[in-house]
Amino acid sequence: MKGFMKWVLMGGGLFLVLIVGAIVLIPRFVDVQQYKPMIEKLVTAQTGRSFSMGDDIELSVFPWVGVSLSDLHLGSPKGFENKDMIAVKQFEVRLRVMPLLSRKIEVSTFVVDTPRFFLEKAKNGKANWENIGPAAKSGAKKVTGKQDKAAGTSEGKLPFESFSVGKFSIVNGLVAYVDQAGGVKKEISDFNLDLTNLSLDNPIGVKLSAKLDGKPISLEGLAGPVGKNPGKEDLNLDMTLKALEELSIHFKGKIVNPAGAPQIAMDLDVDPFSPRKLLDGIGQPFPVKTADPNVLDKVSLKVRIEGNAKAVSLSKGVFGLDDSSLTFMADAKAFDKPDIRFDMVLDSIDLDRYLPPKKEGGSKQSAEKKSAEKKADEQKKTDYGPLRKLVLDGKIKVGSLKAAKVKIQDFLAHITAKKGVINLDPLSLNLYQGSVASTVRLDVTRENPKTKITLDSKGIQAGPLLKDALEKDIIEGVLAANMTLSMIGESPDMVKKSLAGKGELKFVDGAIVGIDIANTVRNAASGLGLGEKTAEKPRTDFAELKIPFSADRGIVNIPGANLTSPLIRLSVMGDANLVTEALGFRVEPKVVATLKGQGDAQDRSGLMVPLLVTGSFGSPKIQPDLKAMIGGKIPDAEGIKQMLNTKGAAGSDGDSVEEKAKGMLKGFMSN
Numbered sequence: 001m002k003g004f005m006k007w008v009l010m011g012g013g014l015f016l017v018l019i020v021g022a023i024v025l026i027p028r029f030v031d032v033q034q035y036k037p038m039i040e041k042l043v044t045a046q047t048g049r050s051f052s053m054g055d056d057i058e059l060s061v062f063p064w065v066g067v068s069l070s071d072l073h074l075g076s077p078k079g080f081e082n083k084d085m086i087a088v089k090q091f092e093v094r095l096r097v098m099p100l101l102s103r104k105i106e107v108s109t110f111v112v113d114t115p116r117f118f119l120e121k122a123k124n125g126k127a128n129w130e131n132i133g134p135a136a137k138s139g140a141k142k143v144t145g146k147q148d149k150a151a152g153t154s155e156g157k158l159p160f161e162s163f164s165v166g167k168f169s170i171v172n173g174l175v176a177y178v179d180q181a182g183g184v185k186k187e188i189s190d191f192n193l194d195l196t197n198l199s200l201d202n203p204i205g206v207k208l209s210a211k212l213d214g215k216p217i218s219l220e221g222l223a224g225p226v227g228k229n230p231g232k233e234d235l236n237l238d239m240t241l242k243a244l245e246e247l248s249i250h251f252k253g254k255i256v257n258p259a260g261a262p263q264i265a266m267d268l269d270v271d272p273f274s275p276r277k278l279l280d281g282i283g284q285p286f287p288v289k290t291a292d293p294n295v296l297d298k299v300s301l302k303v304r305i306e307g308n309a310k311a312v313s314l315s316k317g318v319f320g321l322d323d324s325s326l327t328f329m330a331d332a333k334a335f336d337k338p339d340i341r342f343d344m345v346l347d348s349i350d351l352d353r354y355l356p357p358k359k360e361g362g363s364k365q366s367a368e369k370k371s372a373e374k375k376a377d378e379q380k381k382t383d384y385g386p387l388r389k390l391v392l393d394g395k396i397k398v399g400s401l402k403a404a405k406v407k408i409q410d411f412l413a414h415i416t417a418k419k420g421v422i423n424l425d426p427l428s429l430n431l432y433q434g435s436v437a438s439t440v441r442l443d444v445t446r447e448n449p450k451t452k453i454t455l456d457s458k459g460i461q462a463g464p465l466l467k468d469a470l471e472k473d474i475i476e477g478v479l480a481a482n483m484t485l486s487m488i489g490e491s492p493d494m495v496k497k498s499l500a501g502k503g504e505l506k507f508v509d510g511a512i513v514g515i516d517i518a519n520t521v522r523n524a525a526s527g528l529g530l531g532e533k534t535a536e537k538p539r540t541d542f543a544e545l546k547i548p549f550s551a552d553r554g555i556v557n558i559p560g561a562n563l564t565s566p567l568i569r570l571s572v573m574g575d576a577n578l579v580t581e582a583l584g585f586r587v588e589p590k591v592v593a594t595l596k597g598q599g600d601a602q603d604r605s606g607l608m609v610p611l612l613v614t615g616s617f618g619s620p621k622i623q624p625d626l627k628a629m630i631g632g633k634i635p636d637a638e639g640i641k642q643m644l645n646t647k648g649a650a651g652s653d654g655d656s657v658e659e660k661a662k663g664m665l666k667g668f669m670s671n
Contacts, residue, residue, distance in 0.1 A: 033055065033057060036055075036057065039053065040052055043074075045134055046133070046134050047132055047133065047134075048131065048132060048133055049074050049075050049077070049085065049132065050073075050074075050075035051073065051074050051075070052071075052072075052073045053069055053070070053072050053073075054071030054072075055070075056068070056069075056071070057069055057070070061097070063097055063098070064095060064096055064108060065094070065096075065100075066092070066093060066095070066109075067092070067093060067094075068090070068091070068092040069088075069090070069092075070089065070091075071088075071089065072086075072087065072088040073086070073087050074086040074087075076118070076120065076128040077128060077131075079122060079126075080120050080122060081178070081180075082120055084116065084118055085118055085129065086116065086117055086118075087115070087118075088112060088113070088114065088116070089115075090112075090113035091111070091112055091113070092109055092110075092111045092113075093109065093111075094107065094108045094109045095107045095108065096108065102161065103159070103160045103161045103162075104162045104163075105160050105162070105163045106166075107165040107166065107168075108165075108166045108167065109167050110167065110168045110169070111167065111168075111170075111171065112170045112171070112173075113172065114172045114173070114174075115170065115191075116173075116174045116176075117174065117175045117176070118178075119175070119177045119178070120178045120180070121177075121178065121179045121180060122181070123180045123181045124181075125181065161228075163199060164199040164200075165195065165198035165199070168193075168194070168195040168196075168198050169192075169193065169194050169195075170191065170192065170193040171192055172190065172191070172192065173188075173191030173192070173193075173210075174187070175187070175188040175191070176188075186213060187212075187213055188210050188211070189210065189211045189214070190210055190211045191208075191209075191210040192209050193206075194208075199225070200227060200230075201225050201227075201228075202224070202225050203223065203224045203225055203236065203238075204222065204225070204226075205221075205222060206219060206220065206223055206239070207219075207220050208220070212243075212282075213282065213283075215243070215244045215281055216242075216244065216245060217241070217242065217243040217244070218241070218242045218243075219239060220239070220240055221237070221238045221239035221240055222237070222238045222239070223235065223236070223238075223239070224236060230259070231257075231258055231259025231260070232257060232259060234254045234255065235254060235258050236253075236254045237251060237252065237253060237255065238251075238252045239251055243278075244278055244281040244282065246273050246274060246277050246278045246281055247271075247273050247278055248271040248273070249269070249270050250268075250269040250270075251266050251267065251269070252266070252267050253266030254266075261308060261309070262308065262309070263306075263307065264305060264306065264307060265304075265305075265306045266304070266305045266306075267302075267303075268301065268304075268305055269301075270300055270301040270302070271300060272298055272299065272300040272320065274297045274299075275296050275297070275299055276296060276297050277297075288356075289357055290354050290355065290356065290357070291352060291353055291354070291356065291357045291358070292353035292354075295322050295353045295354055296321075296322070296354070297322060298321070298322050299319075299321055300318075300319070301317075301318070301319050301320070302317065303315070303317040303318070303319075304317075310334070311332065311334075312331075312332050312333075313330070313331045314328065314329060314331075315329045316329070317329060323348070324346060324347060324348060325346070325347050326344060326345070326347075327344070327345045328342065328343065328344045329342065330343075334391075336389075337389045337390075338386075338389065338391065338392075339391040339392075340390070340393075341392075341394065342393075342394040342395070343394065343395050344394070344395070344396050344397070346396070346397065346398045346399065346401075347398075347399045347400075348398070348400040348401070349398070349400075349401060349402070351401065351402060351403040352402055352403065352405060382490055384444040387417065387420060388419070388420040388444060388445065390417045390418075390422075391418050392415060392416060392417035392418075392422070393415075393416050393417075394414070394416075395412075395414050395415075396411070396412070396413045397411065398412075404469060405468045405469055405471075406465065406468055406469050407431060407468065408429050408430070408431045409429070409430045410428075410429060410430045411428075412428045412429070413426075413427050413428075414426055414427075419445070420443065420444045420445035421441065421442070421443050421444075421445065422442040422443075423439070423440070423441050423442075424438070424439060424440040424441075425439040425440075425441075426438070426439065427440060431460060431465065432460050432461040433459055433460065433461050434458055434460030434461065434478075434479065435457065435459060435460075436455065436456070436457040436460075437455075437456045438454060438455045439454045440453050441453075448488050448489045448490070448494065449488070450486070450487075450488050451487050451488075452485070452486045453483075453484070453485045454483070454484050454485075455481065455482065455484075455503075456481070457479065457481045457482070459478060460478065461476075461477075461478065462476060462477050462478070462479040462507060462510065463475070463476035463477070463510070463513075465479075473513040474513060474514070475511070475512055475545075476510040476511045477508055477509055477510015477542070477545065478509060478510065479505065480505075480506045480508075481503065481504065481505045481506070482504055483501060483502065484501045484502060484503065485499065485501035485503070485551065486498075486499075486500050487499050487500070496554045496578040496579050497553060497554045498553065498554065499551050499553070499556075499578060500551050500553065501550070501551050502549065502550040502551065504546065504547065504548045504549070505546070505549075506544070506547070507542070507544070507545040507546075508544050508545075509543065510541075510542060510545065511540060511541045512539070512542065512545075512563075513538070514538050514539075515540050516538040516539055516540060540568075541565055541566065542563050542564060542565040543564045543565060544562070544563070545563045546561065547572075548560065554578045554579040555575055555576070555577050556576045556578060557574075557575050558572060558575075558576075558585070559573055560572075560573050561573070568589050568590065569589070570587065570588070570589045571587075571590075572586070572588075573585065573586055576617075580616075581616045581617040581618065582614075582615075582616055583613050583614055583615055583616060583617065583620055584613075584614060586610065586611070586613075586625065587610065587611040587613060588610050588611075589611075610624065610625040611623065611625065612625050
C-alpha cells in the first residue's frame with residue numbers, strides 16, 4: 001500500500017511538473033500569429049462585421065495568464081461615412097493562474113488604450129450599431145425556456161469567491177455621434193477612467209475625466225463595496241461631479257437593493273453656479289429673457305433625497321436663487337395619482353425682475369396676431385384630469401415679496417387638493433400698512449371649473465398701493481374691503497357672464513386725486529359772486545368714500561356709493577354690464593356753498609348737479625340730467641344762483657358748469 005501511494009505521489013508530481021513546464025514553454029515555442037486569421041474570421045462571423053487586428057500579439061500563461069492585442073478594428077456596414085465603428089490601439093489583460101484553482105480572480109492589469117467608438121446614423125434612418133450578430137441560418141432552432149444554472153452556483157451569488165484588480169484603466173477614449181439626417185454632431189473626447197482598489201469587499205476609487213464637445217467634465221470619489229452578492233447588497237456612493245468649469249455636484253449616500261427594488265438615501269449638494277455661464281459654456285442661448293438681465297445668475301441646492309419607485313421624500317432642502325433662499329421639504333407617493341405634501345419658506349424675492357422685458361410699441365399686425373392667439377387660447381379646453389387625481393397639502397410662506405411693483409410682506413398660503421377640489425385657505429398677506437385675508441376654492445369636478453373667492457382687507461394705504469401698481473395718483477386714504485365672488489368657466493367671457501357676489505369698498509380720510517370739486521365750485525361761484533377765485537392743486541379731500549356693490553350674471557350693481565367731504569356729498573347708483581360693457585349710472589352731488597364746519601347736510605344750502613353716465617367702458621358718455629335739475633321748469637335768477645347749474649353760467653375759465661361736471665367725471669375715469 002505504501003509503495004502504491006509512493007508511485008501515485010511521484011506520478012502526480014511528475015504530471016504537475018509537466019503541466020507547469022508546458023505553461024512556461026508553450027508561449028516561447030508556439031507561434032500565436034498563426035491563430036490571428038482564425039481569430040479575425042471567428043469575430044467576423046459572430047458580429048457580422050469586418051474585424052482585423054495588428055501583428056503585435058503577446059501571450060503569457062504563467063504565473064499570469066495574459067494577452068496583449070493591438071490595432072483592433074470592428075467595421076461599420078457599407079454606406080456609412082466612417083469605415084470603423086470601433087477601434088482600439090492597445091488592449092491588455094493579465095490575471096494570476098494559481099488563485100483560479102480556489103475560485104479567486106486576481107487581475108493585475110486591465111488596460112484599454114485609445115478606444116474609439118464612431119456611432120453614425122445615416123440619412124435613411126439606419127444606424128451603424130444596428131443588427132450586430134451572426135447571420136441567422138435557415139432551419140436553425142430557437143432556444144426557448146429557461147437554461148440550467150451553471151453547476152456550483154446558486155441564485156444571486158457569483159461563481160467565484162473573490163475578485164480584485166490591480167490596475168484598471170481606459171485611456172484617451174473617444175465617442176463620436178453623428179446624425180446625418182438631423183445634422184447633429186456630439187463628441188466625448190479625452191475620456192480617461194481609473195478604478196483603484198477594485199474588489200468586492202472594499203470601496204472602489206473612481207476617477208473619470210473627459211470633454212463633452214470640448215468642455216471638461218469629471219467624476220471622482222468612492223463607490224461600493226459591491227459585496228459578494230452584487231445588486232443585492234447596499235451600494236455606497238460618495239462622488240463629486242464637475243462640469244464645464246462651472247458646475248460642481250456632490251452626492252453621498254447609498255442605494256439599497258439596487259438590482260431588485262432599489263431605494264435611495266442620498267445627500268445632494270450643488271455648489272453655487274451660474275446657469276447663464278453654464279449654457280454659454282456649451283454654446284447655447286439662454287432660454288428665457290428677463291426684465292433684469294442679471295437674475296438667474298446664481299443657483300445652489302442642498303437636499304436629502306430618500307425614496308423608491310413608489311414614493312420619494314425631500315428633506316433639509318435649501319434652494320438658493322440669486323439673493324433669495326428657499327427652505328423646503330416635500331413628500332410624494334402614488335405617482336399615477338399624485339399624493340404630495342410640501343412646506344416651503346422663502347425669505348424674499350422680487351418677481352418683477354424675473355418677468356419678460358416689456359415690449360415697446362408694437363405694430364398693428366402684431367396686435368392682430370396677439371388677438372388671434374388670445375382667441376385660440378380661449379377656445380382650447382383645459383384637461384383637468386390630472387387635477388382631479390391630485391392629492392395635495394402644502395404651505396408656502398414668504399417674508400417679503402414684490403410682484404407687479406406691489407410690495408407684500410408675510411405672505412402665507414395653505415393649499416390643499418382632493419377629488420378635484422382645490423382650496424387656498426388661508427391666503428393672507430400684509431401690504432402698505434394693512435392686511436388681507438382671503439380664501440379661494442376651485443372646483444374642477446365638472447367640465448367647467450367653478451371658483452369662489454372671499455376677501456377681507458383693512459388698514460391699507462390706497463395711495464402708495466396704486467402709485468406702485470398703476471404708476472398713477474387716483475385716490476388716497478385708508479382702504480378696507482370685503483367681498484365674496486363666484487364665477488364659472490376659464491375664459492374671460494364665461495367668467496364675466498357668470499360673475500356673482502357682493503362686497504364693499506371703503507376709503508376713509510382720503511382724497512380723489514386729479515379732480516378738484518371744491519375749486520370747480522369756487523370758480524363757478526366766483527362767476528356769480530358767491531366765492532373767491534383760487535388756484536389750488538386738483539384734489540378732492542373726503543372723510544369717507546363707501547362703495548357697496550353686488551353682482552349677478554355679469555351685471556355689477558352699485559345701489560348707493562357715497563362720498564362725504566367738507567364741501568360735497570356725492571352719491572352714485574347704477575349698473576355696469578361686464579358682458580356688453582355698458583354703463584348706466586346716476587351721480588348726484590350735494591354741494592355746500594361754504595367750507596366751514598362738518599355739520600349735518602340739512603344745515604347747508606344744497607346745490608344739485610346730477611349727472612348721467614352712459615355709453616361703454618371704452619367710450620363713456622357723461623351729461624347733466626337737465627330734466628331732474630329743473631323739474632321741467634325754467635328757473636329764475638335766484639334759482640340759478642342756488643343751483644349753480646344753468647347752461648349759460650360760466651366759471652372763471654368760461655366753461656359752463658355742465659362742461660365742468662363732465663370734465664370732473666371724465667378726469668376721474670381716465671385715471
